[in-house]
Amino acid sequence: MYSFDQLKPLLLNSNLSEGKLIKGIHQIQHSFTKELERRDEYISERDLVSAYSSFYFPTNFVKLEWGFSHLPESFVEQLGETHLIDFGCGPGTFGLAWLEFFKKGNVTFIDQSDLMLKQAKAFLRFFHPNTEATFSKTIPLIEGPITLLFGNSLNEISLDDAHDIIERVRPDHVLFIEPGTKLVYQQLITLRKKLNEKGYMTHYPCLGDKDCPITKNDWCHQVMRTKHHDSIERLSQKAKIDRRTMPLTFHVYSKEQRTGLYQGRIIQFLRESKFSFDYKVCMGESIVEIQLLKKSLSKKQQKVIKETNVGQEIKFEVVKKVNDELFKAQPLLREG
Ligand SMILES: C[S@@+](CC[C@H](N)C(=O)[O-])C[C@H]1O[C@@H](n2cnc3c(N)ncnc32)[C@H](O)[C@@H]1O
CATH class of the missing domain: 3.40.50.150 (Vaccinia Virus protein VP39)
Structure with a gap:
């Protein structure tokens, strides 16, 4: 100012x-x-x-x-x-x-x-x-x-x-x-x-x-x-x-793919890798795979993600759209 x-x-x-x-x-x-x-x-x-x-x-x-x-x-x-x-x-x-x-x-x-x-x-x-x-x-x-x-x-x-x-x-x-x-x-x-x-x-x-x-x-x-x-x-x-x-x-x-905030329902846990937790998520009109990047998560947040179940809703910000069906993302987690 x-x-x-x-x-x-x-x-x-x-x-x-x-x-x-x-x-x-x-x-x-x-x-x-x-x-x-x-x-x-x-x-x-x-x-x-x-x-x-x-x-x-x-x-x-x-x-x-x-x-x-x-x-x-x-x-x-x-x-x-x-x-x-x-x-x-x-x-x-x-x-x-x-x-x-x-x-x-x-x-x-x-x-x-x-x-x-x-x-x-x-x-x-x-x-x-x-x-x-x-x-x-x-x-x-x-x-x-x-x-x-x-x-x-x-x-x-x-x-x-x-x-x-x-x-x-x-x-x-x-x-x-x-x-x-x-x-x-x-x-x-x-x-x-x-x-x-x-x-x-x-x-x-x-x-x-x-x-x-x-x-x-x-x-x-x-x-x-x-x-x-x-x-x-x-x-x-x-x-x-x-x-x-x-x-x-x-x-x-x-020229970059649009990222942003998304909300979907987790329908399948796919895998945990060294870098991410991978889920299949229903977005209403399409089903996508999201890779929730570990580097964006604290240990406490990783624990919350591990306890997330199929059927739950998840909000996330897309960091990179690899293609229309695969997103690298950062979850938005409630504090506390
Ligand atoms: C309203 S001022 C905006 C200044 C600043 N961007 C701002 O928002 O405060 C518009 C500026 O655009 C410049 N401008 C208008 N046509 C231009 C052109 N063809 N080439 C370069 N500058 C131009 C003007 O000289 C002026 O300084």
Whole structure:
């Protein structure tokens, strides 16, 4: 959680008066919601980049961790091993949130605005002085597994451009943290189809890859409720912009099979090996074999598993789908 006092000395204009800051925040908000044709201004004027970085940076920053809390832990761990491309990084919002979350990482910050990149560099240098990162207007060639993140930037580019970027980068995972608007929903529903065709599976928020059942005039988004540092809350009150209740669109696509929480009924004990307890489980629509990994269990938990009987229900998180009928999993056991 950042305070305004922490950010202020790092701003491109660190002498911005409070009056100008609030005026700038209003101007930015207006250009996001009403005067879309003036949207270029906030990235090309030092005072407006500073206003964005004082208010939208700290209030967007928290959305990454919120999003991760909705994904299986094992999947988030996997993301942490990839190189992040923060596309439309602005002042470095989600790349910095990524480094803060994982406490390490390789990040490439991409933005069309020199001023935004300059601000992102200043934040990185201060908050993560030992981290090397790339700042660029174009996406460089990157080796190894990649996560491509669009952070409030998909809504500023065309769908064709977003599609081209994905085609070029060929990331393993694609994340979107965007405004919770109908327009973004419509963009993503179209993009989702193309991503599915390219072998990406929807990991969040949809429960599968079938057509979205939401009717034409409606749309799907999430809402994050939070409280920011008192100094940011103060800016929020002065600017009369609510950032405690934030509608957002969080979508996750991946080449990896979808994992997640499952519940089934144990119908057969198969074997205990050096690495796992193996069961046949009825999932309602299908029967699967699950290997409950010993390395994820304490001695006490292994004892609970050994005492589990056929006929009992079991909740588990899939760590790896070997195929549609064989999962490596971690059981969710009640404490005590
Ligand atoms: C609303 S800001 C989001 C900044 C940051 N990701 C956040 O969520 O706080 C959108 C950013 O996307 C950048 N952007 C828009 N179109 C772009 C493009 N075609 N290439 C690179 N950056 C772009 C803008 O310059 C701006 O900094």
